[in-house]
Structure formats: C-alpha cells, structure tokens
Amino acid sequence: MKILVTGGAGFIGSTTCSALEDAGHTPVILDSLISGPAAFLRERIFYHGDIADADLIHRIFSEHPDIDATVHFAARIVVTESMSMPALYYRENVVGSLTLFETLQALGQKRIIFSSSASIYDSPTDLRVDEQSPLRPLSPYARSKRMTEEMLADLCSASQGSMAPVRAVALRYFNPIGADPALRSGPYIADPTHILGRLMGVAQGRTDTFKITGTDYATRDGTGLRDYIHIWDLALAHVAALEGFDSSFEQASRDGQPDASFLPINVGTGNGVTVRELVMAFQQASPMPIRVEDGPRRPGDSAGAYADTTRARKYLGWSAQLNVSQAMESAFAWELVREARLKTVRFPVDS
Secondary structure, eight states, X not given: OEEEEETTXXXXXXXXXXXXXXXXXXXXXXXXXXSSOGGGGTTSEEEESOTTOHHHHHHHHHHOTTEEEEEEOOOOOOHHHHHHXXXXXXXXXXXXXXXXXXXXXXXXXXXXXXXXXXXGBOOOTTOEXXXXXXXXXXSHHHHHHHHHHHHHXXXXXXXXXXXXXXXXXXXXXXXXXXXXXXXXXXXXXXXXXXXXXXXXXXXXXXXXXXXXXXXXXXXSSSSOEEOXXXXXXXXXXXXXXXXXXXXHHHHHHHTTOTTOXXXXXXXXXXXXXXXXXXXXXXXXXXSSOOOEEEEOOOTTOOOBOEEOOXXXXXXXXXXXXXXXXXXXXXXXXXXXHHHHHTSOOOOOOOO
C-alpha cells in the first residue's frame, strides 16, 4: 500500500513511516521542513511544500496515482506557543487542513487518518475518557485539533452518496514518549516542551531543574495525570488503522452506526501515570541525579486524563505493548546517537 504522509519528517510522522515500511508499505512524504529535520526523510519519496498548496498535492497524486490513503500529521503542536500565537495555529492547523481535505476529496481520495489529540477532552472525576466523553480543549492548539475533527466529520458526512464518499479515522493521541526502538528517529528539538525531553535536558546538564507544573490537581498526588504511550506503539496504531480501515467501519456498522463516516479512536495505554510518578521512574533510570522543583500550573494545562482503549482493541485489533520503562530505555539510547542521526543527509529531490 502506498500512503501519503503529511508531516512525515516530524518525530511521530517519521517514526510512523518506519513502521509502515517495516509492514511492507510505501510512504510518500509531504513536509514543509519548518520543524521536521531532513535527516528523518532518509531515502523516502519526498515532496517539499505545504499542505495548503493544492497544486502540489495534485502533482503528488498525478505522479503517484496508486496512493491508497492519507495520514495527516502536519501541524503546529506546541501548547505554550499556541497561547501566544493563536492565529498561526488556526491558520496552519485548521485552514491548511481544510484545503488539504478539499483537495483530497476532489482527487477522489476516500481514506484519511487524522492525527488528533486527547487534549480535546475534559478531565472527568475519574480521569478515564472514552470517545464519547465530554470535550473541553483548553488551548488554541487543542481547539485547533477539535475544530479540525469537526470540520473533517462534516466533510465526510456531506460526501456520502457522492461519487467520492470520504471516510476518516481520527486517532486521538495521548502522551507519546520514547524513541523508535531501532533508533531511526526520536525527539529532535533542542529545547523540547514535552516532559521526557525536559527531564532528559536536566539529566544531561542542559538545564538546571525540572519543574513540575501544577501540584494542586485532584489526583492521587496532586500532579497532573497522563497516559504515556511509547512512540512505537503509537506508530503501530497507524499501521493498524490503515490496514484495518474498511473493517473498522464495518465494525461500527455492526455496533449500530450504519451511517458512520468519521471515527474517533483513542490511542493510549489505558493506564494513568502522574507527573510525579513519571519523574520518580525517570530518576530511577537516569545515570545522573536530577533536581526537581514544584511550580504553578501553566496556561492551558489540565488535570489530564487516561484512555479507555476499548474501541482501539475492537475496531483496530490494536493495543499498546510497551511500557514506560521501555520508553525511557529507548529515550536514553536515542540520546547516545541523536547528534549523529540528525546530521544532514543527502537532501531528497522531489520525485
């Protein structure tokens, strides 16, 4: 199967491309390289450009008419940045996605997998969320994901009965950590905002202190609770969603959703871990002690949630296989090779 992968040079996108190749599929990458490193492109088919460039997307499909589906990763993803630059997030994440989806529909493309986020959920009392749980996105980033879901769902619904009916799966990611176990890709941002990257920065002396932001949540130790999923499990969820795309909608029909054209699916482990618990696990794994301080909540933060993964198991036949300790092992292993892996390789030429 040949797959268009937008944002395929990013951390999650490139790791998913590796998983697709391991499963015998061929990714065709479209990426602006604004953030994703060229090194992660490897020798893959690559087009340098923007998802809002309809002419480029038409060119890609004219040169690869055998593309079967699109996995849409390309997006701005930093919560704190979205708070200060909301227009950028709505323009690139929402408006850009609309152009992409309209172009795909015009090209007769019927299968889309959208990279969504669990940050759109409210935090219920028990912190466990399924796909019907209440939504309460607290940042422009999270709201951009929710808006794009709603937009995509409407486009899919309106296309039913047309010559090119579109269906889409929205994979709602929880909190990816770790690196590709084969060390082909991993976190690459010099000053990461995600928790494991910040912990690694303290362990390696790039920063002095790890600050736990928020200690007054209604959780077992007062810190936020998250569902931390190994990046490789997340990548394999995309393979399962692609290979089981049609059967997932057949299952939805058997479950009483005969007209379903848009399926949100949680992708997590089904286990909640507090920030303090994750920090303690990191301290045990780290060869160097780290300094930890408590701090106030950040704008856009919430108590968090963890995934009910019933739908992923039932619809995709997928469940997470790796744990937090294995994610940390891969993260430490990646740090040993990160600089070498990120050295500029031959820049692929648009095919």
